[in-house]
Amino acid sequence: xKVPVSTPALKIGSSRHQLCHxxxxxxxxxxxxxxxxxxxxxxxxxKKMAEVLDKYRSVRLFLDICVKCGACADKCQFFLGTGxxxxxxxxxxxLLRKVYKRYFxxxxxxxxxxxxxxxxxxxxxxxxxTYFYQCSECRRCSVFCPYGIDxxxxxxxxxxxxxxxxxxxxxxxxxxxxxxxxxxxxxxxxPAWKDxxxxxxxxxxxxxxxxxxxxxxxxxxxxxLVPPSADNFVNTNTMIGYAKxxxxxxxxxxxxxxxxxxxxxxxxxxxxxxKKINNRILEAAHQLRVKxxxxxE
Amino acid sequence: MATKFLFIYLPYISVGIFTLGVxxxxxxxxxxxxxxxxxxxxxxxxxxxxxxxxxxxxxxxPSLFKGDKFLWLGGFFFHVFLWLVILRHLRFFLYPVxxxxxxxxxxxxxxxxxxxxxxxxxxxxxxxxxxNLYISxxxxxxxxxxxxxxAMSGILLEVFFRTYVVDVKALILGLVYFQPLVPEISxxxxxxxxxxxxxMIYFPFGKLMHAGGLFFSPxxxxxxxxxxxxxxxxxxxxxxxxxxLFPPEKYKxxxxxxxxxxxx
Numbered sequence: 001x002k003v004p005v006s007t008p009a010l011k012i013g014s015s016r017h018q019l020c021h022x023x024x025x026x027x028x029x030x031x032x033x034x035x036x037x038x039x040x041x042x043x044x045x046x047k048k049m050a051e052v053l054d055k056y057r058s059v060r061l062f063l064d065i066c067v068k069c070g071a072c073a074d075k076c077q078f079f080l081g082t083g084x085x086x087x088x089x090x091x092x093x094x095l096l097r098k099v100y101k102r103y104f105x106x107x108x109x110x111x112x113x114x115x116x117x118x119x120x121x122x123x124x125x126x127x128x129x130t131y132f133y134q135c136s137e138c139r140r141c142s143v144f145c146p147y148g149i150d151x152x153x154x155x156x157x158x159x160x161x162x163x164x165x166x167x168x169x170x171x172x173x174x175x176x177x178x179x180x181x182x183x184x185x186x187x188x189x190x191p192a193w194k195d196x197x198x199x200x201x202x203x204x205x206x207x208x209x210x211x212x213x214x215x216x217x218x219x220x221x222x223x224x225l226v227p228p229s230a231d232n233f234v235n236t237n238t239m240i241g242y243a244k245x246x247x248x249x250x251x252x253x254x255x256x257x258x259x260x261x262x263x264x265x266x267x268x269x270x271x272x273x274x275k276k277i278n279n280r281i282l283e284a285a286h287q288l289r290v291k292x293x294x295x296x297e
Numbered sequence: 298m299a300t301k302f303l304f305i306y307l308p309y310i311s312v313g314i315f316t317l318g319v320x321x322x323x324x325x326x327x328x329x330x331x332x333x334x335x336x337x338x339x340x341x342x343x344x345x346x347x348x349x350x351x352x353x354x355x356x357x358x359p360s361l362f363k364g365d366k367f368l369w370l371g372g373f374f375f376h377v378f379l380w381l382v383i384l385r386h387l388r389f390f391l392y393p394v395x396x397x398x399x400x401x402x403x404x405x406x407x408x409x410x411x412x413x414x415x416x417x418x419x420x421x422x423x424x425x426x427x428x429n430l431y432i433s434x435x436x437x438x439x440x441x442x443x444x445x446x447x448a449m450s451g452i453l454l455e456v457f458f459r460t461y462v463v464d465v466k467a468l469i470l471g472l473v474y475f476q477p478l479v480p481e482i483s484x485x486x487x488x489x490x491x492x493x494x495x496x497m498i499y500f501p502f503g504k505l506m507h508a509g510g511l512f513f514s515p516x517x518x519x520x521x522x523x524x525x526x527x528x529x530x531x532x533x534x535x536x537x538x539x540x541x542l543f544p545p546e547k548y549k550x551x552x553x554x555x556x557x558x559x560x561x
Contacts, residue, residue, distance in 0.1 A: 010427050055531055057329040058515050064322070065510035068437050069372065070422075070429040071364040085431045094432070107502050116434045142337045144364030146354065146372070147507055148516035150335060271332075276535045 007074040008083035015082040020133045020169035027170070027177040031273055034166030041165035042120050046103055048164035049157075053104060058153040063100045065147055066090060072141035072151070078134050086131045089141035089151040095127055096158050125167065132158040133169055137267070160270040168269060175265040176273050179280070184229030184261035193257050196232050200240060212247045214239070214255070217288065221254035224290040226281055228297045229261045253294075259284035262297035303487060303494075304468060305477040311494040318501025319509065326513040332529040340521035347520055354517060371422065375415035379444075381408035382451075389469040409455065412448045416441060436503045443496055450489040460486045 025035040038044050053060045072089040073079065079087040086092060094116070101108030101117035108117030118124060135155040142150035162168065178187040188196070197214035204212045215221060223246070231239040232255075246253045259280040266274030285293050341347050353359050361369045385405025388394045420441050423433045454460050460483055468480045499505065512518065 007428075010431060054329060055332060057326055057331050057513065058335060060329050061326050061510055061513055061515075064326075065504065065507040065514075067504045067507050068429075068432045068434065069361070069368060070426070070432060071361055071368055073428050073432065075364060085428060088428060088432065090432050114435055116436075139337065142516050144360055146358050146361045147511045148337055148354075148360070148514045150337070150516050153335065272535075275532075279535045 005080055008080060010085045011083035012085060015078075015084040015087060015134060016130060018082075018134065019130055020171060023168040023170050023173040027173040028166065028168070030177040030180055031173060031269070033163055033168065033173070033270075037166045041125070041167065044165040045120060045125075045161050048161045049100070050104070052157045052160060053100070056153065056157060058150065059157045062093065062147075062149045062151075062154060063097045066093065066097070066149055069146065071144050071146065072149070075140050075144050076135075076151075077138070077140070078136070082134075086127065087134055089149075092131055092135060093149070093151055093154045095124070095131060096154055099124060125162075128158055128162060129167060132162070156267070159268065163270045172265050172268045176269055176277070179261060179265070179277050183256070183258050183280070185263055185265060186229045186233055188229055188233055188260070190257035193232060193255070193260060196236075197255070200236060200243070204240060204243065210247070212243050214243050215253060216255050217257055218252075218254035219288050221252045221288060221290055223251055223253040223292045223294055224281075224285050224288055225253050225255050226259060226262045226284075226293060226295040227255070228263050232260065254288060254290070256284035256288055258287065262295050264297075300479050300487070303491060304479050305472075307491070307494050308472050308477075311497040315497040315500055319506070322501055322506050323509060323513075326510065330530045331515045331519075332531060334519055334523075334527045335515055336519035336521055337516040338521065340519065342521050344520065347518055351512065351518060354511060367418075368422065371415045371418040375412065375419060378408040378412040378415065381405045382412060382448075385409070389466050390473055392466075392470060406455070409448065409451060413445060413452075416445050416448065420445070440499075440503065440505060443492060443499070447489065447492045447496065450485060450492065454485055454489060458483060458485050 023033075028035045034044075053063075068090055070088075070090065073091075074088075076087060076089050076092075079085075079089075086095070098108075098116050098118040099120050101115060102112075102119055103109075105117070107115045111117070132155050135151065137152035137155055139150055139152045142148055142152070159168070175185045178185055181187065182189050183193075194216050197216050201212065201214050204210070225242060225246075227239065227242065228235075231242070242253075261277075264274060264277045266272075266277045281293060281295060341350050358369055358373055361372060381401070382405055384398065385402060385408070387398045388402070391398065420438075423429045423437060423441075464480045464482055465486070467478065468482070471477045
């Protein structure tokens with residue numbers, strides 16, 4: 001069934017006040033970021049921006065070739081939900097584009113504001129922090145863009161640039177820091193993980209009358225299972241499902257207390273943490289000497 | 298002096314800026330690496346599939362068709378008419394004129410008459426629709442008005458103030474064979490000619506570069522060959538410290554509770 005979605009009238013600034021909490025120092029130091037906003041944040045951001053532009057063709061190209069046709073405008077759920085024009089993908093990208101024009105293009109340097117270029121200042125940073133954290137990186141806009149402009153790439157670039165200057169959100173940095181502490185997003189420590197598994201084993205024996213194992217840190221198992229950590233904590237039916245499936249198929253498997261998280265919040269922060277968290281899966285697989293990795297989120 | 302500049306120097310300057318500018322932009326994009334596979338699904342799995350997809354994106358804008366039918370109508374017909382008009386103008390550049398250029402003269406003529414309609418529609422869309430007005434910048438209107446002015450002066454030259462076509466051809470061929478001459482041609486033609494030069498000079502600097510940029514777009518020109526490893530050219534190793542790993546053989550749950558289990 002098709003549900004008609006009406007495009008809202010513009011409500012300028014309607015989601016301007018929906019801000020994320022700023023990251024905390026204790027988390028920032030754990031994830032190799034400045035512990036607070038740097039005194040020379042502007043220079044740090046521009047330096048990172050130059051680096052990002054030279055590392056990602058997507059970012060440079062997408063900033064260059066947008067024709068502002070508006071095909072993406074009514075495709076973003078954040079715009080449909082809030083009516084705030086800055087939540088239209090094209091306008092969101094414009095927040096980065098205008099700074100790019102000012103510092104990295106000839107037209108922006110010559111024509112200034114007439115070419116919609118803008119200095120990087122406190123106000124611009126506030127807008128970045130607001131609207132680049134109101135994008136879920138779903139990439140729906142990229143499906144409808146005639147050039148495939150993917151606003152998620154722009155969002156990720158902007159977050160990476162902000163993070164380099166010590167500007168990030170508490171939610172994301174806290175979760176990333178938790179992975180380095182406990183191995184998963186929820187912060188389930190190894191003893192709790194083992195205890196949960198033992199509990200599920202008992203439960204299953206009561207219900208099914210069969211001994212079904214939830215192996216943890218078994219060296220030499222065939223398969224390393226990397227589930228979303230919530231499966232061990234909230235959605236335990238899913239965890240039970242994995243165990244039943246492995247039991248029925250007769251596959252030897254294990255989870256790891258070093259890496260028991262399939263979700264990667266590095267995606268919402270920066271490349272270095274994204275890679276570091278992904279690498280933990282490989283490290284755990286080497287440590288437990290498994291043959292295969294089953295990984296989902 | 299002014300006519301000499303317009304008909305002799307400016308054409309070479311604008312063609313030079315256009316060519317070098319476009320090549321520079323292409324080179325800049327081409328040398329910037331693509332670190333990750335970010336192709337938009339559903340994506341082709343083979344190179345042939347990518348060519349097919351790209352051809353589609355260039356020729357009939359399927360993404361736009363999915364998203365906005367009216368915009369697709371305006372955009373599609375504008376680009377079709379534009380190509381027909383450009384191809385029709387080849388008769389000034391080639392001697393002798395190839396048969397297919399002769400054959401499409403009428404078609405190109407009607408395309409020229411019709412091109413103001415999609416242009417006007419695209420302009421009206423920007424002005425009337427609130428959200429499109431919000432995102433439009435000066436460059437968007439500049440490009441629209443410039444092309445509109447070129448089209449209008451062209452139509453006037455064709456219909457009301459006809460220019461002696463042999464003079465035009467002599468001018469263009471003179472430029473092509475580096476034997477330029479200053480023709481005795483009406484001010485309206487001079488305007489038409491000047492505006493085209495302006496368009497060529499503007500082209501590499503603004504959003505008009507979407508024309509070639511599409512071919513570089515990683516969400517469109519990549520394959521969905523997920524089973525092959527995609528190598529990031531600037532990848533760096535992450536510090537891997539085996540000490541960080543929990544030693545499972547030795548691991549004992551800590552009686553002190555959470556937080557004591559792992560010590561680096």
